[in-house]
Amino acid sequence: MKKFNAQISDVESGDLLGEHINIDPETIEKGLVKLVLMVVETVRQVVERQAIRRVEGGTLTEEEIERLGLALLRLEQQMEILRGTFGLNEDELVLRIPFPV
Amino acid sequence: METLPRPSPPQRGGEIELADLLDRALHKGVVLWGEATISVAGVDLVFLGLKVLLASTDTADRMRDAASGRPEA
Amino acid sequence: MLYLYGITWCQADFSIGIAGIAGIDGFAVEMVPCGDLVAAASPIETRKFAATEENLWRHEHVIEAIMAINTVLPLRFGTVAADAAACRHLLSQSQRQLCAQLTLLKGRVEFGLRLDPDAAQNSVETGYDPVANRPGTHYLQSLARTYASWPASLEVTLYTAFDAYAVAYMLWPRGTLESELRASFLVEKSEIYAFRQAVAKLQSSRPEWRISCTGPWPPYSFVESKLDEKV
Numbered sequence: 001m002k003k004f005n006a007q008i009s010d011v012e013s014g015d016l017l018g019e020h021i022n023i024d025p026e027t028i029e030k031g032l033v034k035l036v037l038m039v040v041e042t043v044r045q046v047v048e049r050q051a052i053r054r055v056e057g058g059t060l061t062e063e064e065i066e067r068l069g070l071a072l073l074r075l076e077q078q079m080e081i082l083r084g085t086f087g088l089n090e091d092e093l094v095l096r097i098p099f100p101v
Numbered sequence: 102m103e104t105l106p107r108p109s110p111p112q113r114g115g116e117i118e119l120a121d122l123l124d125r126a127l128h129k130g131v132v133l134w135g136e137a138t139i140s141v142a143g144v145d146l147v148f149l150g151l152k153v154l155l156a157s158t159d160t161a162d163r164m165r166d167a168a169s170g171r172p173e174a
Numbered sequence: 175m176l177y178l179y180g181i182t183w184c185q186a187d188f189s190i191g192i193a194g195i196a197g198i199d200g201f202a203v204e205m206v207p208c209g210d211l212v213a214a215a216s217p218i219e220t221r222k223f224a225a226t227e228e229n230l231w232r233h234e235h236v237i238e239a240i241m242a243i244n245t246v247l248p249l250r251f252g253t254v255a256a257d258a259a260a261c262r263h264l265l266s267q268s269q270r271q272l273c274a275q276l277t278l279l280k281g282r283v284e285f286g287l288r289l290d291p292d293a294a295q296n297s298v299e300t301g302y303d304p305v306a307n308r309p310g311t312h313y314l315q316s317l318a319r320t321y322a323s324w325p326a327s328l329e330v331t332l333y334t335a336f337d338a339y340a341v342a343y344m345l346w347p348r349g350t351l352e353s354e355l356r357a358s359f360l361v362e363k364s365e366i367y368a369f370r371q372a373v374a375k376l377q378s379s380r381p382e383w384r385i386s387c388t389g390p391w392p393p394y395s396f397v398e399s400k401l402d403e404k405v
Contacts, residue, residue: 117386117388119230121288121388122231123225124286124346125286125391126230126234126250126394127225127230127251129250129394129397130247130250130251130394131247131249131275131397131398131401132249132250132253132400133249133264133268133401134400
């Protein structure tokens with residue numbers, strides 16, 4: 001049984017304007033918004049990973065963990081709303097950084 | 102000699118099948134692009150796909166919510 | 175405009191197979207040939223249509239109707255060409271890759287598997303869920319699982335269970351709030367029964383896992399999604 005590795009081009013949807021014939025003027029706007037959200041999303045994921053490390057480090061109280069988790073949950077929910085508002089997929093906001101963060 | 106178990110029956114209809122359909126039709130399959138392609142389902146497609154794929158439960162509710170809350174074309 | 179569903183060999187007579195199948199917005203399906211290939215399509219009027227449950231199932235049912243006759247490459251939902259000439263142009267520019275993929279997928283179907291290894295833990299047996307009132311903590315736990323990704327042992331278990339019955343498999347990327355592993359398997363039509371038996375066997379060997387299996391699907395997960403446009 002072979003493991004199928006789909007082309008990573010599925011995630012490389014950085015080619016914003018070339019993919020569609022889109023006569024909406026929104027297209028330009030969407031390009032800028034997408035760029036901003038990509039950065040925001042990257043920072044959010046870095047923060048999440050940091051938070052997990054801290055929690056696993058065992059130095060936080062239950063309350064602190066709950067507060068931290070809530071803050072991250074709200075952030076994730078806000079991002080979901082933003083993505084929905086601008087019609088962007090989770091995959092589209094992934095920055096392909098060659099080193100682990 | 103081991104008796105083979107009866108094969109699991111196909112699960113047709115319902116949330117799980119819909120979720121699996123969404124996974125495939127919205128994120129897989131051949132993508133034909135060229136000057137001659139017009140993708141029309143842009144915002145609706147992505148937004149709905151995102152909303153639904155986040156949870157495999159209450160899929161139908163989420164789709165209904167998303168459908169009613171969608172921005173006007 | 176034409177809504178496109180899938181691509182297959184231009185050899186069989188599809189007229190009976192697609193008769194009476196309603197496409198998007200209820201329009202009838204027609205076949206647009208181009209060389210060795212043919213695309214299943216239907217006219218659409220509006221530039222905007224939604225990914226409703228109804229339209230998604232229509233997309234799927236057209237592809238399945240073709241699949242009953244011959245190998246088919248399913249297209250992603252939402253592919254629209256300006257007209258028949260445009261559709262032919264799309265087919266011809268990727269002809270070689272499309273033909274190659276049709277050849278690879280001959281006689282093969284897809285099954286979907288969902289597996290929740292924590293189902294036993296998540297199920298509410300006593301009625302008391304310690305993190306029920308702590309959504310922040312619950313979120314962090316989900317995150318930790320996500321970033322840890324699936325344990326290698328899980329993939330090994332799947333491989334062992336299905337190696338004899340599937341030609342290929344792929345694991346879906348894990349989303350932030352996903353607690354379920356999703357996998358797709360490419361299975362020879364002649365092995366469908368055996369594959370389903372293997373699923374049942376896996377479930378009975380791991381009763382604490384919640385496993386569900388759907389299919390047969392057209393082989394969505396085993397096509398190369400983005401084709402080079404250069405011929």
